[in-house]
Every structure is written in structure tokens, then in C-alpha cells.
Amino acid sequence: MTLIRSSRRRLLGQAAGLAAAVAAAPARAAYDAKQFRIGFQKSASLLTLLKAQGSIEKRLASQGIDVRWIEFPAGPQLLEGLNVGSIDFGYVGEAPPIFAQAAGASFVYVGYERAAPGAEAVLVPKESPIRSVADLRGKKIALNKGSNVHYLLVKLLEKEGLKYADVQPVFLPPADARAAFERGSVDAWVIWDPFQAAAEKQIGARLLADGKGVVSNHAFFLAEKEYATRRPDVIGWVLEAAQAQGRWIAQNHVEAARQVAPIQGLPVEVVELSLRRYSHDVRPIDDAVLVEQQKIADTFFDLKLIPKPIRVIEARLVASR
Secondary structure, eight states: OOTTOOOHHHHHHHHHHHHHHHHTOOOOOOOOTTEEEEEEOTTOHHHHHHHHHTHHHHHHHTTTOEEEEEEOSSHHHHHHHHHHTSOSEEEEESHHHHHHHHTTOOOEEEEEEOOOGGGEEEEEOTTOSOOSGGGGTTOEEEEOTTSHHHHHHHHHHHHTTOOGGGSEEEEOOHHHHHHHHHHTSSSEEEEETTHHHHHHHHHOOEEEEESTTTOOOOEEEEEOHHHHHHOHHHHHHHHHHHHHHHHHHHHOHHHHHHHHHHHHTOOHHHHHHHHHTSOOOEEEOOHHHHHHHHHHHHHHHHTTSSSSOOOGGGGBOGGGO
């Protein structure tokens, strides 16, 4: 099947729900030296290609390690998987780790993909009278709960002198948001690629504003804390594999799109447009990117979207400092 198929209180409820899930989580799965479990979202092209090619399996098989891939619908669920030890490694956008850390989840940042501000945007219907972000005042805007696009919306509004309270967020996952967008139940949609590219190519959605000059839009590689402490060699090698894959994608957008399209259930031209807007430049985690992540965390706390302030640096593996 194709991938494409107010308010503060709700988001606080989400954060509280994640905190409750963390508190009520079953006993953590025991560390298993013979397994490496990777959490992924099918929309993440880089990991999707690595899975399809089997290169990680081939490398780790020589060490007697069995690789398992576990699919998640979104970042928050993937973070819950890390917290309870059902996966050892995963890839998500900027916001889910912040909500998870505020809820007490156990994970560490191990790598990131460099900025891709053009890979998320506010879209409006092609015939919409909305011509600028300032025109969003009082409008209904669809977005995914606790995702990177939430921060994009906050910063775009701030740039135009508007407050978050000046708009009406409607929290919907991508498939439901697209349906609401198409039937006119919302006035705008804040979304990331490849959903963004699909809406532009398939239904003529008009780009109102993207993240350029406003946000960075990094993506992060995360690891379960105990696994990262015990097997930094495995984590390091997988990051090297991701770096090599990223360099290949950056030089081979068309071929990469041909390989990814059938997996994601999207037309090749949609995937190609999406791929061209990501950097695919994978790097080990560093303090500079965590400083940027801290700004997002501080913004969310100031808006009372997370229940307490956090220090992002505390989710960096001590041995890597």
C-alpha cells in the first residue's frame, strides 16, 4: 500500500501519554550480543535502501550477529521501542527525541543527517487565497503530533510576528492529513518529504513556505543506551554504512529513486524530487548539532508543549564526548 493514503492541550496530552507509557513500560529486553535490531520508517529512504541491499546483514554476519529490521509508523513509536529495548538503533526527525527525553526515555544520539530545510514545508491547495504565512492567522493547519514540522510552524509564525495561538493546529498523521487537505477540511498542511513531494506532484499542492532560512531540519540516528555502551563498534560501523549509502544517493538521485519507489509505493518522479531535497550527509553526533536541538527543546518548553525543561546533551553517549 502506498505511504500516501486546540492545540497545546492535545500535545501536552501526548507528552503525558508518552511519559505514562515509559513509566508503565514492561521490563526492558535483555541485551543480546547476537542480535542487532534496527527500527525504521519506510519513508526514510537511506535506511530503506540499506535494508533492501542487505549490506549491514552481510557485514555483521561475519561477527555472528543477526540483523532484524522492525518497521514503525512514526518517530514517537520508534522511540518507545528504543526505551523498552525492543530495538537497538533507529532514525527519526528532530522533535520525537525531545518529547521522548522529556518523558524519561532511555536513548542516546549517535549520528545525524545534515540540514535539509527544503524537505519540509507548509502547503496550501493550488487555488487557495492564502499567499503568505501571515495569511494563516485563524486558519486550520494540519500537522503530525510531535514531529519536526511542529517546530517549523512555530518558527515560520514567529518570523511573521504571529503566535502559535494565532492558528488552529489540527493534529493528524500524514495519510489522514492529506485526506483532510484534499477535501478542504483544513486550510494548510505542514509536512515533510516524501509526503510533501507527493502532494505537489499528484494533487498540485502549492508550496507556501519551506524551512529555508528558518530551520535546519536535521534527522538523527539514535541508539538504545546499553547497546551503544556495549557495542560502539557495531554502531560505528552502521553509521559508516549509512555515510557511504548517503554519498551514493547524493550522486545517483535517479537510480536511487528507481530502487526506493517500489518499496515506498510512490512514483519514481515523486521519490526523486524528495531525494533531491535531503542532504544524505551522515555524520557522527557533535556538540554543535545538539546545541541546535537544545533550542528546539527550549522552544517547546516555553510553549508548554513538553512538561519540563531538558538538557539535550545528557542524551549524548558519555564515551563519545
